[in-house]
Amino acid sequence: MTTTLRLPKRLLVGNPMTTTQLQETLLPKRLALPVYCSDPISSNAYATQEILLVLALGGASAVLFTPWVAVAVVSLLALVTLSYRQTCHAYPDGGGAYAVSRANLGTNASLVAAAALMVDYVMTVAVSIASGVENFVSAFPALAPYSVELCLGFIVLLTVMNLRGVRESGTLFAIPTYGFLVSVFVMLGVGFYNSLMGHTPVAESAGFGFSHTDPTGAALIILLLRAFASGCTSLTGVEAVSNGVPTFRKPKAHNASATLLLMGGLSIAMMLGISVLSTTAQIHIADSLGDLTGVPVDYEQRTVLAQLSAAVFGNNTFGFFAVQGFTTAILVLAANTAFNGFPILASILAADGSCPSS
Template identity: 85%
Template sequence: MIRLPKRLLVGHPMRSNQLRETLLPKRLALPVYCSDPISFNAYATQEILLVLALGGASMVLLTPWIALVVVALLGLVTLSYRQTCHAYPDGGGAYAVSLANLGRNASLVAAAALLVDYVLTVAVSVASGVENFVSAFPDLEPYSVELCIGCIVLLTVLNLRGVRESGTLFALPTYGFLVSVFVMLGVGFANTLQGRTPVAESASYGFTGTEPAGAALILLLLRAFASGCTSLTGVEAVSNGVPTFRPPKAHNAATTLLLMGALSMAMMAGISVLGTIAGIHIADSLAQLTGLPDGYQQRTVLAQLSSAVFGNNSPGFFAVQGFTTAILVLAGNTAFNGFPILASLLAEDRFLPKQPPPVLRHRTGPG
């Protein structure tokens, strides 16, 4: 009774000699391994703004500069992991590098951090995706937890069908998000150059915070930088999954990683600058904002930005919000693919339980 539903959900088991058929081309590897680092653009700028809001309106104007430092760091990390793809083609990422160069203890610290990071990635990405979804459909906000659980169940089922199948299904949301956001940025900057500057719905609201000085200013800027570094989450997944690429594996993985880095850096810089131009004001608590109308519901940065560029409840607005929700939910797919590969390497090195070999039963007697 259980076998039929299982086959319908996850498909038929594959033989080991069929695994070559599941190797990923670059066009599918990008959504499989890079949906997480690409999707961070939906909330990285928002995290910077939430911290800078503590210092008042003048601090919020520093958002593009904080984002620029984060983008520079992302570029360095991308180039580093690109070298890792060539130097360690068997996968493993930071674990393999630290094991070969720094020893067992350092490698286990890196592996433990990555495993925890993969688990948290699923939680943060799905929660952020649902937050963007309810920004477009506020009536569903009371059901946020149920929506999150349903998304995680859906991710689990899709990944049980295999990496290649999940990559095919996830390609549309990933590429849809890229196209919709770059179109939004292009239209927004074009309108700005023509004198029709987009204005966010929160631009007229003030802050209750006071501008910090001295050590407090430095700590605030460092905290904003640390919050923006959520953009580095998932960058290592490509170097972990080099064995799943089509030959030449290392070259294809390095090319995919470089493309991901370029797209992510361009998007973060664009959202940060255009968000500052549009005057987006957002805070952890509505008590930090002044001049709010009755019943005001705070929306995400991308929701406010797409509304300012395309118009509220316009097709462009719903396209950005829909693809943002989809890629944030599917960003957990990076963890679903990176976690098993890293766990298998740890098991091979006897740091995690390993499946015992099958017991061979020999027939006795004649024949």
């Protein structure tokens, strides 16, 4: 490589590391949580919204089922988390669903699982970045016309950060991840406390109605099942920890399973809290403003988390911007799960002869 290109590469990627230095890159649990769990944790920023968007098709009475749909979703999340904890111990070399299916179901089934995971990693980048920008422009509506440019810029930023290495990126990602956790749990705590004191937060969309009629019978059941499927977006990225067991500090399997359990507990608490509080705050949101009645002409529909933080802390307050800022940051960084999980899975596939080795 020419001297002209060597300096920019060192600035972006850092100095090359020897094999003996690889031990220094292994992750402690406090850094593994933001590196591998930012995706499932951040999914709580839009999982409840996805449920509400579906239930809005059934009118006001259907929206009241939001907490119950959330209970079904977190029950599945708990089951998946416990299953992947077993995978961490049974397959400490990583590989997740690919390793499990290869050992128990054969090559063809394992390749289907691997292909699905690799596509999922790519989609995770697209969905997380787009959702992060959506929350960002909810706080700063003037930037809405530049959403595509913001998405591309965040992807470039993530790429550069990951070229610096997993541990380095983990250190940088820790602040947004823990900031999101603290800000959201503070919001939930304040919201529930105010509700108990008789001052229930009221969302800006509480006065809107729905243009759809209330479904009954089979139509209601189908609607609830569809809402459940949409809410299962909160399960995205749970696989990443079991894929990345080799990058944990020793004892690798124990630390990975402990991180996975912590992630599951945090996600379940956030999902239930946001779902219940958004229902009590009467957040009404729909795919199209035409599905809502009583909407002002100049109304700009904001995300569920934006409406909830505005209802709890007040619009354009420090608490509101803290929630929106950290939500944007963690949703953007949630794409990091793909940046870390994809290479590990690809390397395992290459070792098995199912992917190019170079």
